[in-house]
Amino acid sequence: MYKTNYHRASSVEEAASLIAGADDGKLLAGGQTLIPTMKQRLAAPSDVVDLRHIADLKGISVAGSQVTIGAGTTHADVANSAEIRSACPALADLASHIGDPHVRNMGTIGGSIANNDPAADYPAAMVALGATIHTNSREISADDFFVGMFETALNDGEIITAVSFNAPEKAAYQKFPNPASRYAMTGVFVAKGAGGVRVGVTGAGSDGVFRATDMEAALGANFSGGALDATSVDSSGMLSDLHGSSDYRANLVKVMARRAVEAAG
Amino acid sequence: MGAEGIGARIARKEDKRFITGKGRYTDDMVVPGMKHAMFVRSPHAHAKINGIDKSAALAVPGVIDVLDGQQLTEDGIGSLICGWAITSKDGSPMNMGDWRPLATGKVRYVGDAVAIVVADTRAQAREGAEKVEVDYEELPSVTDSTAAIAEGAPQIHENAPGNQIFDWELGDSTTVDAALASAAHITEMDVVNNRLIPNAMEPRAALGHYNSAEDHYTCWTTSQNPHVARLVMSAFYNVAPENKLRVIAPDVGGGFGSKIYIYPEEIVCLWASKRTDVPVKWVADRTESFMCDAHGRDHVSNIKIAFDSENRITAIKVDTLANIGAYMSLFSSATPTYLYATLLSGQYNVANIHANVRTVYTNTAPVDAYRGAGRPEACYLIERAMETAARELGVDPAELRRKNFITEFPHQTPVIMAYDAGDFGASLDAAMQAADYSGFAARKAEAAGRGKLRGIGLSCYIEACGIAPSQAVGSLGAGVGLWESAEVRVNAVGTIEVLTGSHSHGQGHETTFAQLVADRLGVGIDTVSIVHGDTDKVQMGMGTYGSRSGAVGMSAISVALDRVEAKAKKIAAHLLEADEADIVIEGGELKVAGTDKTLPWFQMALAAYTAHNLPEGMEPGLKETAFFDPANFTFPAGCYICEVEVDPDTGVTDVIQFVAADDFGTIINPMIVEGQVHGGVAQGIGQALLEGCAYDPQSGQLLTASYMDYTMPRADDLPSIDVSTTKTESPSNPLGMKGCGEAGAIGSPPAVINAITDAIGNNDLTMPATPQAVWAAING
Numbered sequence A: 001m002y003k004t005n006y007h008r009a010s011s012v013e014e015a016a017s018l019i020a021g022a023d024d025g026k027l028l029a030g031g032q033t034l035i036p037t038m039k040q041r042l043a044a045p046s047d048v049v050d051l052r053h054i055a056d057l058k059g060i061s062v063a064g065s066q067v068t069i070g071a072g073t074t075h076a077d078v079a080n081s082a083e084i085r086s087a088c089p090a091l092a093d094l095a096s097h098i099g100d101p102h103v104r105n106m107g108t109i110g111g112s113i114a115n116n117d118p119a120a121d122y123p124a125a126m127v128a129l130g131a132t133i134h135t136n137s138r139e140i141s142a143d144d145f146f147v148g149m150f151e152t153a154l155n156d157g158e159i160i161t162a163v164s165f166n167a168p169e170k171a172a173y174q175k176f177p178n179p180a181s182r183y184a185m186t187g188v189f190v191a192k193g194a195g196g197v198r199v200g201v202t203g204a205g206s207d208g209v210f211r212a213t214d215m216e217a218a219l220g221a222n223f224s225g226g227a228l229d230a231t232s233v234d235s236s237g238m239l240s241d242l243h244g245s246s247d248y249r250a251n252l253v254k255v256m257a258r259r260a261v262e263a264a265g
Numbered sequence B: 001m002g003a004e005g006i007g008a009r010i011a012r013k014e015d016k017r018f019i020t021g022k023g024r025y026t027d028d029m030v031v032p033g034m035k036h037a038m039f040v041r042s043p044h045a046h047a048k049i050n051g052i053d054k055s056a057a058l059a060v061p062g063v064i065d066v067l068d069g070q071q072l073t074e075d076g077i078g079s080l081i082c083g084w085a086i087t088s089k090d091g092s093p094m095n096m097g098d099w100r101p102l103a104t105g106k107v108r109y110v111g112d113a114v115a116i117v118v119a120d121t122r123a124q125a126r127e128g129a130e131k132v133e134v135d136y137e138e139l140p141s142v143t144d145s146t147a148a149i150a151e152g153a154p155q156i157h158e159n160a161p162g163n164q165i166f167d168w169e170l171g172d173s174t175t176v177d178a179a180l181a182s183a184a185h186i187t188e189m190d191v192v193n194n195r196l197i198p199n200a201m202e203p204r205a206a207l208g209h210y211n212s213a214e215d216h217y218t219c220w221t222t223s224q225n226p227h228v229a230r231l232v233m234s235a236f237y238n239v240a241p242e243n244k245l246r247v248i249a250p251d252v253g254g255g256f257g258s259k260i261y262i263y264p265e266e267i268v269c270l271w272a273s274k275r276t277d278v279p280v281k282w283v284a285d286r287t288e289s290f291m292c293d294a295h296g297r298d299h300v301s302n303i304k305i306a307f308d309s310e311n312r313i314t315a316i317k318v319d320t321l322a323n324i325g326a327y328m329s330l331f332s333s334a335t336p337t338y339l340y341a342t343l344l345s346g347q348y349n350v351a352n353i354h355a356n357v358r359t360v361y362t363n364t365a366p367v368d369a370y371r372g373a374g375r376p377e378a379c380y381l382i383e384r385a386m387e388t389a390a391r392e393l394g395v396d397p398a399e400l401r402r403k404n405f406i407t408e409f410p411h412q413t414p415v416i417m418a419y420d421a422g423d424f425g426a427s428l429d430a431a432m433q434a435a436d437y438s439g440f441a442a443r444k445a446e447a448a449g450r451g452k453l454r455g456i457g458l459s460c461y462i463e464a465c466g467i468a469p470s471q472a473v474g475s476l477g478a479g480v481g482l483w484e485s486a487e488v489r490v491n492a493v494g495t496i497e498v499l500t501g502s503h504s505h506g507q508g509h510e511t512t513f514a515q516l517v518a519d520r521l522g523v524g525i526d527t528v529s530i531v532h533g534d535t536d537k538v539q540m541g542m543g544t545y546g547s548r549s550g551a552v553g554m555s556a557i558s559v560a561l562d563r564v565e566a567k568a569k570k571i572a573a574h575l576l577e578a579d580e581a582d583i584v585i586e587g588g589e590l591k592v593a594g595t596d597k598t599l600p601w602f603q604m605a606l607a608a609y610t611a612h613n614l615p616e617g618m619e620p621g622l623k624e625t626a627f628f629d630p631a632n633f634t635f636p637a638g639c640y641i642c643e644v645e646v647d648p649d650t651g652v653t654d655v656i657q658f659v660a661a662d663d664f665g666t667i668i669n670p671m672i673v674e675g676q677v678h679g680g681v682a683q684g685i686g687q688a689l690l691e692g693c694a695y696d697p698q699s700g701q702l703l704t705a706s707y708m709d710y711t712m713p714r715a716d717d718l719p720s721i722d723v724s725t726t727k728t729e730s731p732s733n734p735l736g737m738k739g740c741g742e743a744g745a746i747g748s749p750p751a752v753i754n755a756i757t758d759a760i761g762n763n764d765l766t767m768p769a770t771p772q773a774v775w776a777a778i779n780g
């Protein structure tokens, strides 16, 4: 790791001013992506602004059907939250399968979506749940937030404060883990809510998370695994690497979508 | 045997320190004034070095020196050697290229060491290493063995034209070709044995300490054979004369073969310590381990098995291309030849066998022995071909094997080996029974009802351990003898120290070796200490690899114990006024048979050291040494049966059942043996389903350079393993032992792949059988 200056922020405002004042600063949440990247010397921020001690960024609240999760909430807290388990068990299930216990106890939902790793799990859920991403300056719909691989709509120094969504009627997430990293090689989150059916796909697309709109239409008409038989996934838009060709990933999208629909019941 | 003797299932003495984090590894060693090193490594697969600019690195605060290959050459440090000379079939010696500990002129793989930076801290050394500017001129590279011997491939070493190191054969091709010509059936297959990265839990490390006042060197290093390291570093690398070099291999966290070899880093740390006059420590990071530890396997083969009209094997013909990597590592030439082709008879009675092996340089990490070393490659080839033959012939794979089993011993194969003992039918029966082989059809039907493809696969493996005798291996080209030594020291109070040339890095020697002593003398294992891993303490030894520590290392202890017992009996007979022949050693006492006269063991020991009353002319003391050179290899063998379910939608393979029925001869501690089988099978399932080293064919970059891309087996990838043993004793050593360290890794891959190909009905499947590969095979 290269030398860096560490700052501990105690409020969002303080964090914002610290990051604005830094030469080439980085926000630090759970550190589960940023710290390994720094240790590998692939990132060399001049300053690191630690968000972990900002109480406002943590916690889960459910008001009616509206679910809000603070950006600094760990994967473990989401996985174990009684509120989430009752409002959206699929999301708790997703969080419980991220990495290992160490990662889940440190990593945060804000860090995960800010990073927008094409193989991360949360982006699929955010898209499928039609979530809203709250920052210190605005609200962004999940559809607009995830721009491409490792790319989001966030401006420099903009801080995610929370995500919110309406609890779906039914939902399920099916993850096919990469055999080595156990990130999602393909993960499909299917949610049926007031606004219809949404299908978020992570791990597979060459441009990061995407919505499978054909599947959404088919499932909107008939929410059953069989409804997906008539849909097809175009492999040309899929990632291809050592672990999975684009054809294989296209197949997985369909298989995982069907299993998610069946799991959602 | 007693509660702690041979056959006792007792917990390992060493586990407390390992489990509580109190092991002492090379990285735990600290000497006053110690500094830290980082290596500058090639980012290119193949490039000319036009110059090295150290000025920026030397300016980094804390950097003490930056040393390169030019300086190493000036100081007369030798090139790395290969310990086994192979002669090509045309009589020419192998074409071995020069391997400098720090590259000069050219780099030949990604990770090749170019310079060492010594600094006050590791971070400063890393900083310095980044600032060394090497002017590289990139050259075209080749990583695949088939591409490397093709016309026009980039030339890696000047003296290996066409990148070929040797073209070697074993067996009689004329008789084999004749048998093939008159065969009733021939099964032919192309088989790839995938390249693996060892991934010992503890990365390699070295601490070199030159003491200028005493003109003496000490090297702490992660070695499976510290004496061999000392020998090679003094005799060939010119680091220091043997008497001025002490090599210590303290606790070592796994080796699997990768820590047999003497690597550039320990040589360079010792030399750098002299150049800088500070102790120099280097510890590999995980990326360096992936890039620079010797890799394993990487064979491409064709096999033909000929059968007569009664399905008896009449001949086996094998053609293999083995990837050696960029340099010839210490045993790299032996692994694809004498440790491989000599096992191509498998468990079968085959009159005619011929193997042709070509080895080739590529721009990849060196390839050498890795858990099983040659025998897994032979076993995978034969056992996949036998299963395939059974399918082609329409007979039960178990019965085709049984029909061809060798049933009389000793048995001379046409490929050097003389199998000394075995009962292959017994292992097959045991495995079939444990696996409920006959109930498989019903299980398959039940799985089909759940949409799963169920398959079963067998593997009847044989391997060779305890490479020996020294004279024989010497005549085949080995550079060293393959005996082992032991010294048994009985202290004045009767406690015992055993000094052994074997090295324990996970095998549990501190327990099993003590069990042997307990068995012989009837003393508790707590009174026995095993000393190993330090050339200043232990007499010359050959180290641990090839499952040799039991069959060879313990045999040496056994012979030394014979000598200790003989002297102890003389002393007891003298003190008890009895005939020497009537003395028996039992329960920690020396007794006169048939009387109630006894002498406690410790009193006999005290008498040996007080020397107040010893037999006429006897020297005081009680300590004996033995060097044991076995008469033959040992031949562990067994039968593995694997049952899988494949999800046709995703290609995911679930290993439902794994049965291992092994014959290891005499077993000292069944719990440790089971652990070795569990670990070996885990590694074999890893090779079959998960692990595959990949280089980018264009750039020569290592694609699987971290756990993000290299899949190690994890607990949830593995089934519960059903382990059992049958027993025929090896007549080649006094204990009847065969060795169990590698069997699991040797026998399991073909069982897994045979099960998957049975499940999916497509035999065209290469390891690792990842979900994608299986899915493609189902849909291909």
Ligand SMILES: Cc1cc2nc3c(=O)[nH]c(=O)nc-3n(C[C@H](O)[C@H](O)[C@H](O)COP(=O)(O)OP(=O)(O)OC[C@H]3O[C@@H](n4cnc5c(N)ncnc54)[C@H](O)[C@@H]3O)c2cc1C
Binding pocket: A026, A027, A028, A029, A030, A031, A032, A033, A034, A035, A036, A051, A071, A072, A097, A098, A099, A100, A103, A106, A107, A108, A109, A110, A111, A112, A113, A114, A115, A117, A119, A120, A121, A122, A154, A158, A159, A160, A161, A181, A182, A183, A184
């Ligand atoms: C071994 C391992 C396994 C893993 N497996 C998985 C897996 O299976 N699935 C999966 O989805 N993920 C996985 N991860 C990643 C993990 O979920 C990370 O926790 C997550 O991607 C990043 O979250 P973090 O809180 O650790 O963020 P950090 O690493 O601290 O930060 C990541 C990035 O987000 C930025 N950031 C953080 N918080 C904010 C904020 N509030 N506003 C704006 N920007 C912010 C940072 O500046 C940085 O650029 C794994 C990680 C590891 C180490």
